[in-house]
Amino acid sequence: MLLPKKVKHRKQHTPTLKRTTKRGDVLKFGKFGLKVMESSWISSRQLEAARRAMTRFVQREGKIWIRIFPDRPVTKKGAEVPMGKGKGDVDHFVAVAHAGRIIFEMDGISEETAKEAIRLAGSKLSARSKMIVKR
Numbered sequence: 001m002l003l004p005k006k007v008k009h010r011k012q013h014t015p016t017l018k019r020t021t022k023r024g025d026v027l028k029f030g031k032f033g034l035k036v037m038e039s040s041w042i043s044s045r046q047l048e049a050a051r052r053a054m055t056r057f058v059q060r061e062g063k064i065w066i067r068i069f070p071d072r073p074v075t076k077k078g079a080e081v082p083m084g085k086g087k088g089d090v091d092h093f094v095a096v097a098h099a100g101r102i103i104f105e106m107d108g109i110s111e112e113t114a115k116e117a118i119r120l121a122g123s124k125l126s127a128r129s130k131m132i133v134k135r
Contacts (some may be wrong), residue, residue, distance in 0.1 A: 030105035062108030
């Protein structure tokens, strides 16, 4: 799983998800990409599951780039803990993916293979997504 080595602040405020992306919305490295169509948090577990699904389907051919990194901590209080007493401990890390952000890029494989691999990866994410192709 992807985790930051070190963070400046252990706990952060909750971000807003009500906007489209300002950057990361065009293909930079590969010919095929997976673009998120709605804003959401994507956890490090979801990213890893999607990456593994793509890698297994293409049988380690071509190249895959991950364009986001889960660097935002999400806190959670334990079960049966009373109200108050501060914020909970860090539970996991997420990447904030606004609408239009590219998550993965691929190159070095055929379009049919890329289409199926991206479909498998998109089913592992918590947001609607679509495949884009550089023409």
